[in-house]
Amino acid sequence: xxxxxLKRLGLAxxxxxxxxxxxxxxLRASGDIATALAGEGATPESIAVIRQTYGLDRPIPxxxxxxxxxxxxxxxxxxxxxxxxxxxxxxxxxxxTLILGAASLAIALALSIPLGVLAAIYSGSIIDRAxxxxxxxxxxxxxxxxxLALIMVFAINLRMFPASGADSWRNFVLPALTLGYYITxxxxxxxxxxxxxxxxxxxxxxxRAKGLPARRVVFKHALRNALVPVVGLVAVQLGLLMGGSxxxxxxxxxxxxxxxxYQSISYRDxxxxxxxxxxxxxxxxxxxxxxDIINAWLDPRLRAA
Amino acid sequence: MTAxxxxxxxxxxxxxxxxxxxxxxxxxxxxxxxxxxxxxVGESGCGKSMTSLxxxxxxxxxxxxxxxxxxxxGQDMMRPRVAEKLRGRRMAMIFQEPMTALNxxxxxxxxxxxxxxxxxxxxxxxxxxxxxxxxxxxxIGSARSRLGQYPHQLSGGLRQRVMIAMALMTEPELLxxxxxxxxxxxxxxxxxxRLLKDxxxxxxxxxxxxxxxxxxxxxxxxRVVVMYAGAVxxxxxxxxxxxxPAHPYTCALIDCIPQPGxxxxxxxLGTIPGxxxxxxxxxxxxxxxxxxxxxxxxxxxxxxxxxxxxHHWACxxxxxx
Ligand SMILES: Nc1ncnc2c1ncn2[C@@H]1O[C@H](COP(=O)(O)OP(=O)(O)O)[C@@H](O)[C@H]1O
Ligand code: SF4
Ligand SMILES: [Mg+2]
Numbered sequence: 304x305x306x307x308x309l310k311r312l313g314l315a316x317x318x319x320x321x322x323x324x325x326x327x328x329x330l331r332a333s334g335d336i337a338t339a340l341a342g343e344g345a346t347p348e349s350i351a352v353i354r355q356t357y358g359l360d361r362p363i364p365x366x367x368x369x370x371x372x373x374x375x376x377x378x379x380x381x382x383x384x385x386x387x388x389x390x391x392x393x394x395x396x397x398x399x400t401l402i403l404g405a406a407s408l409a410i411a412l413a414l415s416i417p418l419g420v421l422a423a424i425y426s427g428s429i430i431d432r433a434x435x436x437x438x439x440x441x442x443x444x445x446x447x448x449x450x451l452a453l454i455m456v457f458a459i460n461l462r463m464f465p466a467s468g469a470d471s472w473r474n475f476v477l478p479a480l481t482l483g484y485y486i487t488x489x490x491x492x493x494x495x496x497x498x499x500x501x502x503x504x505x506x507x508x509x510x511r512a513k514g515l516p517a518r519r520v521v522f523k524h525a526l527r528n529a530l531v532p533v534v535g536l537v538a539v540q541l542g543l544l545m546g547g548s549x550x551x552x553x554x555x556x557x558x559x560x561x562x563x564x565y566q567s568i569s570y571r572d573x574x575x576x577x578x579x580x581x582x583x584x585x586x587x588x589x590x591x592x593x594x595d596i597i598n599a600w601l602d603p604r605l606r607a608a
Numbered sequence: 609m610t611a612x613x614x615x616x617x618x619x620x621x622x623x624x625x626x627x628x629x630x631x632x633x634x635x636x637x638x639x640x641x642x643x644x645x646x647x648x649v650g651e652s653g654c655g656k657s658m659t660s661l662x663x664x665x666x667x668x669x670x671x672x673x674x675x676x677x678x679x680x681x682g683q684d685m686m687r688p689r690v691a692e693k694l695r696g697r698r699m700a701m702i703f704q705e706p707m708t709a710l711n712x713x714x715x716x717x718x719x720x721x722x723x724x725x726x727x728x729x730x731x732x733x734x735x736x737x738x739x740x741x742x743x744x745x746x747x748i749g750s751a752r753s754r755l756g757q758y759p760h761q762l763s764g765g766l767r768q769r770v771m772i773a774m775a776l777m778t779e780p781e782l783l784x785x786x787x788x789x790x791x792x793x794x795x796x797x798x799x800x801x802r803l804l805k806d807x808x809x810x811x812x813x814x815x816x817x818x819x820x821x822x823x824x825x826x827x828x829x830x831r832v833v834v835m836y837a838g839a840v841x842x843x844x845x846x847x848x849x850x851x852x853p854a855h856p857y858t859c860a861l862i863d864c865i866p867q868p869g870x871x872x873x874x875x876x877l878g879t880i881p882g883x884x885x886x887x888x889x890x891x892x893x894x895x896x897x898x899x900x901x902x903x904x905x906x907x908x909x910x911x912x913x914x915x916x917x918x919h920h921w922a923c924x925x926x927x928x929x
Contacts, residue, residue, distance in 0.1 A: 505708040511666055513723035513774070514696025527713045603758040604712055 307599055315592045322584040323374070326577050327367050333573040339383050380576040384570040389578040392558065397582075399469050400559035403482065403552070404544055406431025406475055408537065410483025411507075420526065424443050426499055438491040441484045446547055450481045450554045467556040478555045482547050486540050493536055497529030503526075531602050538591040545583055612639035613781060614663070614699075621658040623670050628888045632658040632671070634838040642781065645808065645815045647825040647846075649861070653884060656818045658695050659835075663816075664701050665691035680782070697727045704787040706767035710759035716770055717755030724777045742773040745921030746803060765796035769803070776807065781871035784816045789824070801828055822861050826850055826861035829920070834858050837885055837895040844919035854914075855921040857896050866927045894923065 330336065334584050337354040338345070358369060373380070379389035417439075422434040458466035464476045501507060502525050510524040548561035556562075560579055567575035596603060599605045614769070621633035633655045640646045648656050652862065657822035664674040665685070678685045680699060685691045695701070703709045717757060727733075736755065746769040755836070759767060768788060775783060784839035785804065789797040805828060808815055817828060825832055825846070832849040834842040842855040853859045860880045884900030885891065893908040900907070906924055913922050 440772065457800060504704060505705055506711040509667060509703065509709045509771075512695060512701045513693075514692065515723055515726060519722075519726075524711050524714075528711070603712060604760045 304599065307605070308596060311573060311592055311595045315588050318325075319585060319588050322372060322588065323581065326365070326581040326584070327370055329580065330573050330577045333362070333571075339380065339573070354417050361467050363469030374581065379581070380574040382567075382572055382575045384567070384572040384575070389574050392563065392575060393578050393582060396559050396563050399557055400548060400552070400561060403477055403478055403548055403557060403559060404541075406479035407486065407544060407547075410479055410511055411487045412533075413539075414483065414487045415490035415494050416526075416530075419491045419529075420498055420521065422491070422495045423529075424521065426495070431495075434491070434495075438488040442488040444484045446550055447554055449484060450477070450551060453477045453480060469557050469559070474557065476556070478551045482544065482551045485547050485551075486524050486543055489540060489543075490533060490536060494529060495532050498525055501525035501529045527601065531598055534594045534601065536589065538594040538608035541587055541590055610641070613642045613680065613681055614640040614665070614816075615677060615679045617675060619659065619673065619675040619678060620663060621655065621667065621671055622664050622674050623658075623672075625693045625888070626672075630887045631890070632838055632887055633662065634891070636833075636835070636838075638833050638840065638843060640782065640814050640816060642814050643808070643812045644830040645805075645817055645828050646724070646831050647829035648816060648833045648835060649816045649822055649825050650820065651880075651884065652672075653887075654819050655838040655887075656820075656835060657786055660701065660784045660816065660818055661689075663784060664695050664699065666695070666701075669870060673792045687730050696780075697778050698780050699782040699784065699785065700780040701776070701784040702768070702771045702775050702788050704790050706764050706771055706788075709771055710767055712759055714758075715755065715797060716757055716759065716762070720755070720770070720774045721775075727778050738777060740776055741775070743770070745776075745807070746770075746773040747799075748773070765792055765799070767793060768796075769801055770804065772800075772807070776811065776813075779811065780813070780831075782814045782816070784818070786818045787820070788817075790819070790821075799823075801928060804828070834861070837891065838863055839895060839922070841896065842921040844915075844921075848919040852919075854919070854925070854927070855923050856902050856925075857899050858921070 320597075337350050337357065337359050340357070341350045341353050360380050361369075363400065377390050381387070382389050382392055385392055390529065418434045418438070422431045430530050446453075454466045454477065457463045466477070468474050498521075502521070504525075507520060507525050510520045545561065548559065549565050550561075551557070551558045552561040553565050560583070563575065564579045566572070567579065616639070617637045619633055619637070620631065620635050623630040623632055628809075636659065638646065646657065650656055658667070658879050661667045661671075663678070663685075665673075668672055675686055680691075683690055683694070685694070706905055710716070710797055717736060717739055720739040721732065724735045724738060725732065730824065739755055742749040743754055748766065748769055754762075754770075759770075762770065773790075783804075788804075792800065795796045801824065804815060804817075807813060817824075819825060829846040829849075831845050833840055834849070834855065838858050842849065842853070842858045849858060850862065853862055880899055885895050885898065888923065892910070894903070894911045897903040897907040902925065904924065911922050911924055913920055914926060915921055
C-alpha cells in the first residue's frame, strides 16, 4: 500500500511540474509583461526599469525557476487590474468556492447514489425511465435556466433563500442546488451502470446463494464495487464543477474563485488567471491522488499494482 | 422408504428472449435422498445450470420457473420466500468459476462469517473460530492468516476450497455443486472431488453434482440423471447407467469417456456428431432423433418412458441399445 501511494505521489509531482510549465508559458505568451505592468501611457524608460526590477530581461529558464520558487513560497505576482497581490486576492475568495464545490458535490452524490441504485435494481422499468429522464434533464437544462427558476421560486416568491451574496449558509443553498444538479447526470449514469454490472456478477449470486437479505446484497456486495469508478469520476468532474462554478457564481454574485476567473478573463488580467489556473490544476492533481488512494482502499486488487 | 430430502416434479424453466420463449428446462423430475450424491450430466447448454438455479430460486430475472412439486424436507419451495429462507442455511451452492464467485472487495474471513452470523447468530469471534475450523477441514493450512486475505491473493483451487468451506459453515443438508471443477486443472480437480466425498461422509451431506463430464460422474455418483435439451432422457443408479445404459444418448456419452488401458494415448475421443436442437418453442417427439443412429419414424411422435425399479429412460426402444 505504501509503495502504491509513493508511486502515485511521484506521478502527481510530475503532473504538477508539467502544469506549472504550462501556467508559466500562459503568462509569457499573453504579451509583454513589463508593458502590461507599467500600465497605459508608460514611457519606454519606465518599462525598461520595470523589466529590470522584475528580472524579465533574464533567460527564460532562469525566469521559470525563480518564478517557481516564488510560487512555492506563495507569491503569485501582481494583478494588472486590481493592483494587489494575486495570492491575497485568490485566498480571499477560495473559501466561498470550496464551500460551493463541496456542497454541490454532496448534493450530486446524495442524488445520484440512491437514484442510480434504484434505476439499476428496476432497470428497464418505469422507475428506471423516470430516473433517467430526471438525470437527462439536469444535462439538457442550461444551468443559468435552473438558477433563474430557483431564484424565481425560492428567492422571489417564497423568500426562503437569498438570490445573491455570500454572507451566510443560506446564500449557498440555491447555487449549490444548481451546480449539484448540473453535475448529477454523469454520476447517476455511472452508479446505475456500475450497479447493473455488479448485480449481474458471480459474487452477487454467491451472496444471494448464502441467503443474505436483499438489502445486504445490494448495499454491501454490489454497491461497494459499483462505487470504485465513482470515486475516480469525482476527480474528473472537478473540471466540470469549476467550469460550472464560473457561471453559477456569476449569476448568484457569489464572490468566489470562479467569479474571479471570469473577471480576470474579461479584464485580460493574466497574472490572476495564471494563479487561478495553477491553483485549480494543483487541486485537481491532489484530488486525483486522493481518489487513487481511496480506490485502493475500496478495491484491494489495486493495492498490488 | 424414508422420504427424500429434495423432491422435484415436472420442473420447468422458461426464458423470455427476443426471438421467442426458450424452454431451458422441460418438465424434469428427480429425488435426492439424504447423504447421497446425485449427478446431473449432459452436454453444455442442456439446462443443468438453469435447473440448479431454479432449485435455489436464484434464476436471472428473464427466467421463470414452474413445477407441479418442489419440496425440501417436506417444505413447499414453490411458495414465495421458502427457498430464500432455506438457501445458505440448509441448502448451499458452489459454482463453476471460483475466480469470480468471491467478492474482490472483502476478505475471505468477512465473506465466510457474514451468512453464518445472519443465519446462526452468536458472537463474531465464535464465527471467526468456526471459519478457521472450516478452512482447516477443507485442507487449507494456516487458516487464521488466510481469513485476513483477499480473494485475489488465492489460487483458483484454493478459492474453490474457500467456497466449499463457506458453503458448509451452516452445516447444510444439501450442497449443489454446478461444475465445481471444470475451471480447475486435473490434479486440483481430483483433490476437490476427494474433498467433497470425504466431507459428505463426515457430514452426511447430500450432493447434487452437476457436470458435462461423464468421467467425473463414474468416480463420485450414487445415482445419475442424464439430461438432453432440457429434459431427462435417462435416470438410474451409477451401476445401471455405466453397466447397462439404455438410452442411445447415454451410450454415446459413455463412448466419449477415455478408458484407461482401452483408449490409446492421443486417440481422438469420440464426439457425438450433429447439433443440439433449438430450445426455442416446443419439441414434439424425441429431441435426440437428429443425432441418433437408431432413430425411426415413430421417434418424431411423443416417446414413452420405459424402465423398471430405479432405472428409467425415454426412448422407443425397450432394451439397452
Ligand atoms: N440469460 C440467458 N438468456 C437467454 N438464454 C439463456 C440464458 N442463460 C442460459 N440460456 C440458455 O438456456 C439454456 C440452458 O442453459 P444452462 O442451464 O446454462 O446450460 P448448462 O448449464 O447445461 O450448460 C442454454 O440453451 C442457454 O443458451
Ligand atoms: S426415441 Fe428414437 S431417436 Fe430418440 S433416442 Fe430412442 S431411438 Fe433414438
Ligand atoms: Mg452450466
